[in-house]
Amino acid sequence: MLPEVLCEIRSTLCTWQCRVKKRVTMSYTLITGASTGIGQEFVREFARRKCDMVLVARSEERLQRLSAEVNPSGNLDIHVCAEDLGDPDSPGRIYDYSVQKGLKIGLIVNCAGFGFAGDYTSMPLADLQEMVQVNVAAMALLVRLFMPDMIAKKKGGIINVSSVSGFQGVAFLGLYSATKSFITTLSESLHEELKDKGIKVVVVCPGYIETGFHARAHQYPEQSMLPVSEPSVVVKASIKGLYKNRLHVFPTFLDFLLVFLQRFLPRSTVLKTASFLAPLKL
Numbered sequence: 001m002l003p004e005v006l007c008e009i010r011s012t013l014c015t016w017q018c019r020v021k022k023r024v025t026m027s028y029t030l031i032t033g034a035s036t037g038i039g040q041e042f043v044r045e046f047a048r049r050k051c052d053m054v055l056v057a058r059s060e061e062r063l064q065r066l067s068a069e070v071n072p073s074g075n076l077d078i079h080v081c082a083e084d085l086g087d088p089d090s091p092g093r094i095y096d097y098s099v100q101k102g103l104k105i106g107l108i109v110n111c112a113g114f115g116f117a118g119d120y121t122s123m124p125l126a127d128l129q130e131m132v133q134v135n136v137a138a139m140a141l142l143v144r145l146f147m148p149d150m151i152a153k154k155k156g157g158i159i160n161v162s163s164v165s166g167f168q169g170v171a172f173l174g175l176y177s178a179t180k181s182f183i184t185t186l187s188e189s190l191h192e193e194l195k196d197k198g199i200k201v202v203v204v205c206p207g208y209i210e211t212g213f214h215a216r217a218h219q220y221p222e223q224s225m226l227p228v229s230e231p232s233v234v235v236k237a238s239i240k241g242l243y244k245n246r247l248h249v250f251p252t253f254l255d256f257l258l259v260f261l262q263r264f265l266p267r268s269t270v271l272k273t274a275s276f277l278a279p280l281k282l
């Protein structure tokens with residue numbers, strides 16, 4: 001009986017020692033949009049890689065369930081920071097949360113986002129404002145808030161989830177593709193600005209991915225000629241791209257090809273093709 005109890009105490013002490021050591025030396029990966037789809041897959045992959053994390057999305061319960069699922073032994077230090085990125089003050093609160101808890105953010109994965117497919121005039125004004133706030137402003141603010149700490153340490157990484165739709169306007173998907181252009185352009189600027197400061201900036205540009213995104217956006221990828229890939233394809237390509245410090249990451253060869261071919265085509269053809277490949281049930 002006594003040896004068993006001693007063994008249990010020793011194992012608990014080891015776990016705590018390990019956690020304290022990690023907190024002092026290791027950095028955390030902050031993932032927005034962590035509750036479902038691509039963000040959730042990022043969480044699973046980083047858990048497999050034994051990374052400590054801060055998970056952000058609105059659905060606290062989903063994040064807690066995911067945290068318990070990927071960390072059954074409790075060896076990883078995973079924090080749930082439930083926030084609505086549609087609130088302009090949320091990036092500041094996320095930064096304050098990490099400072100108060102002493103969590104040093106070494107990698108940010110900006111994955112939260114949503115789309116709206118349809119006639120521009122039919123887009124509710126509240127959705128328009130929310131999309132600009134979540135897809136654009138929250139991403140830009142989070143990067144701005146955490147960047148100084150990374151620069152001071154001469155180490156860090158940023159993965160911004162954009163889209164192939166950010167390389168040109170797409171009819172009936174206008175605001176969404178504009179928000180993704182913003183993400184791509186800001187990432188390009190930061191990649192160049194930070195490359196000598198030890199910070200890697202990657203912008204990942206997927207095509208259709210099998211997630212709940214399309215239901216929320218009222219988009220129907222199954223009617224497109226383009227294939228629909230698994231979220232893991234995006235995550236694996238992003239992490240590989242981060243290691244190699246690639247600026248643009250295209251998860252599939254087709255994503256790369258669609259963007260590459262634009263160099264040889266008139267803009268009007270590019271725009272027609274993009275709208276043709278983004279089928280909508282209007």
Ligand SMILES: NC(=O)c1ccc[n+]([C@@H]2O[C@H](COP(=O)([O-])OP(=O)(O)OC[C@H]3O[C@@H](n4cnc5c(N)ncnc54)[C@H](OP(=O)(O)O)[C@@H]3O)[C@@H](O)[C@H]2O)c1
Nearest residue numbers: 033035036037038057058059085112113163208209211213
């Ligand atoms: N699926 C595709 O075909 C595709 C293609 C290219 C790019 N992308 C991009 O990939 C990213 C992830 O999308 P997904 O496909 O994984 O879709 P998804 O399953 O709908 O995931 C969207 C994520 O964003 C979070 N989110 C949405 N609004 C939020 C808000 N106001 N505050 C905080 N979090 C919010 C959601 O969490 P809560 O609802 O819990 O808040 C969820 O975790 C998006 O940026 C999207 O633009 C997707």
